Amino acid sequence: MKKIFANSLLARTTVMVLGISFLVGSLFSGLAYIYFLQAEQERAVSYTAGLLDTVEDTMQIACYLSDKNLAKDVVDGIGKRREVKTIRISNSKAVLAEFNRKSNATVTALPDWLVPGTGQIHKTIYSPFNLHEPVCQATIELSQPEIRNHSNRNAGFIAALLLLEMIVLSVVAGSMILLKVIRPIQKISRGLHKLNAEQGQQLPALSRHRQDELGTLIDDINLLIIKLVALISKERDLKTEHEKGELKLRTIFEKAETGIFQLNDSGEVLASNPAFRRMLGLPEQLSQAPDALLRLLEGQELRLHLMIYQAIHQQQTMAEDFCIEPEHSGGQKKWIHLVVHSASEGVLQGLINDVTERKRQEEQAHRLAITDHLTGLHNRLGFEREIQRLHKEHLAGNGQSFVIMMIDLDRFKQVNDTLGHYAGDQVLRHFATLLSSVLRKTDFTARLGGDEFVALLRDVKESMTAQKVAEKILNLVAEPVLLEDGSQACIGASIGICFADQTGFDVQELMNAADDAMYAVKQSGRNGYHIRFLKTVASVPK
Template sequence: MLQLLRTSIVYRSAFIVLGIALLVGSFFAVFTYYWTSHIEQERANNRMGDLLSTVESTTSIACYLADMNLASEVSRGLLKNADVASIKIFSGSSILAHMSKNTDPKETKVANNIVIPDKAIPTVRDVFSPFNEKEKVCQIELEPNLLFIRQQVDEKARFIGYLLMLQALLMACAVVYIVLTIITRPIKTISDQLHHLTPESGVKLALPAGNEKDEIGQLVGDVNEIVGKLVHILDDERQLRIKHEIGEKKFQTIFNNAETGIFLLKTSGEVISYNHAFLRLLAVDENMPEDKVNTALTKALEGQELRLHLMIDKATNQDEVLSEDFSIEVGQPPQRKWLHVVMSPVEEGVLQGLLNDITDRKSGEEEANQLAVTDHLTGTSNRLGFDKEITRLKQEIQRGNVTGFFLLLIDLDKFKEVNDHYGHDTGDQVLCHFTHIVTKTLRKSDFVARLGGDEFIILLKDLQQIDKAKEIAQKIIDQTSAALTLDNGIVIRIGASIGITYVAQANFDKNEIIREADDAMYAVKKSGKNNYSVYQS
């Protein structure tokens, strides 16, 4: 029964309607019962008053004459009325008549559960003389028959209560029938159809007869409209799925055959998906275990992991597409290669990456940059190269990586005569010879540049001893002033005037320190050339 109440609208609605009907019917039946009891008691009192009025003249004669027989006759007549239990006629302390009915105590006890009071309230009326309306001759007292009154009340109240309960039950049954036929049965029919409905087939619900224009008909129409839309959506989804499968196959072909390395990686740097180009660009064997392939990118960028993780964090947090160029060494024997790496977020915790080999472009850029900063005759750096190097050296001092350096400004003595007398080709040979002397004398960490003509500049990095700087300058002077015999037999003699200045401050001015070295060099020129001089501030 409980299962039916939980699963069936018919049983649940019938149970609720019947329960409400019984509750309301019981309430009104009890109310009617009590109301009828009150009315019947009032009617009984009215009837006893009417009886007294009927026998009032006879009683007044009996009392006036003090005729006990006549009073008894009046009493017997009144006792014949079912509403009267006892009669008492008395004048002062004398009783003319006193009669009562015998009642069964058991019946009285049974009837006492009704709301009629257990103790009867007698009806008393004064009787006046038949000759003088103001002269009181006696009193008559009627005690109501409570048992009879209770029986009357009980019969009428029960009858009305049964009628009300029957009416409530009939109304409840009518409501249940209406709910069943008009609401529940059409809904059950629609539910059964929905249970077996296959939307992709396009079959729609049948409209229940008689519900074409009401809410149930509207519900069926809405469901059929949803079914129609669902069929269209399923058809569109099917077409999109077919297109997606075709596109996925095309993408898979492109993915597998692309020259660009394509991969997916976690924010930790672990590669979770890749194509063949990714393995080729990183020189990874396809038969390598999966765990080693997953870490191939971070291993190839060993020493540059910080840049990689900064890219990953920025691309993830700022939702940006980022790119960086990385120089790596791959293969056996190791080969230097430049890779252009692009990172872009695709979902939570996963990024898409692209790898492109830009070694040729980077090599071309490096060659172009090298040509831009290299003197084409001597192979040393030119003025632009010196500017870049002095800027870099300044940054190194600011970081504390370099404590100080010596700057040597060199001008070749008698070089102009060589050029004028033997020609520019011979002058070029002399410049190349001098460059060879300088590069052989300097340390690998030192720097030399040709500023133009026969003017050179040297940077002795991370050097504090002035004696060491003087020693290097003297070696250059000694080797430069030695006689040079060219291939054509010409013997050339030149010299070198060198100005030296020491730089230890991070905020030095490039032009100022060159001026200091230039002042020292011209001091040598004035004093006889082919020597060195240290700038004194």
């Protein structure tokens, strides 16, 4: 029964209609009972009072004469009414007549609001000769059980009619719901169960319900089916396009020469294409070594983590060049250009390209820009960059003392004039080789132009060390230079020396001091060196 009630709309609706009808019937039955009870009470009181008025003349005579027999006839006549319980006619001296109806019925006490009065009638009887002289008192008490029984009969009749109406309405309502609602809905439900909506099949219209709510429901269902078919078709087309695009992207991903990869925010590789692994010399399966990129960038991991942080938190595309040494490369270094950007929360996408050749070309161009093409030493630009670098180190408090030597070749113009410029070029190359052989690899040498050279001796604190280097240069340059044609060229050198300590220096002042020291040698006879400490000058001619 519970299952039927739970699964049947008709059962639930019928029970609901019956319940509502029962409640309404009960309410109206109760109201009818109250109404008839009060109406019957009022009717009995009114009717009995009317009887007293009718026999008032007789009671006047009986009371005036104190005739008990006449009074008893009046009481017995009124007592024939079933609604009358007791009647008493009495004067100031005695009771003339009295009637009491015996009743075994149990009287249930009723609330005061249900009983309009006390159910008693009191009437004063006056003398037939003097209407202002009372001669006796008539008192009648009505029988409440009789009044209530009469009311119950009337209310029961109304309740029966309401019950019958309830049953009829329930049957009619249930039948109408069954015919007009339940069966059409069942028909729609069966149609939906058999419907192949994916193929666009629609529900047939109900002939009697084209314009009502059920017809609208069928139209809405058919409209949903049309939209569903359209969405399925569109989804199918999108899926096909997605598969084509995915295949194309996978082909690009697998065949691209550019390395493509995904990283998490810790720098671990989540996914990569073959070009990425091939470029970095990594194994095919990176799932067992997600930190492979971090290991390759050992010593440079901070730069990678900074790139990842900025890409995630600043939503920027970050790019950096890294120098790596892939495994199985035989110690050969490689330059890579790394680009990363944020793809989703905690995941980054990136590209990697081999820029080793570009870096080599840049380095070669840089070397050409700062290298003297004749001697292979640094040129003036290279020297200026180096002296500026040393100056920045001193300003930052990280500098070391060094010595600058300004060297000018003696009698070089004579070689050019007598033996030719080609011979002069040979002399310049010879002196560059000589200078490189004397100085350490950590020292710096450059040709500023013509026959003017400069040397920077790093970490030299004593003048004696600079003097030894200068004397060695002078001894070697004093030897004749053997030229390619078998002839010889003789030259010398004037060397100006200036010390720069680690506390700091001014570049121009240092250069001027070294130049002054060199010209001091020229003026004192050439082929020697001078040492200047910016404020004092020591001259040591050779």
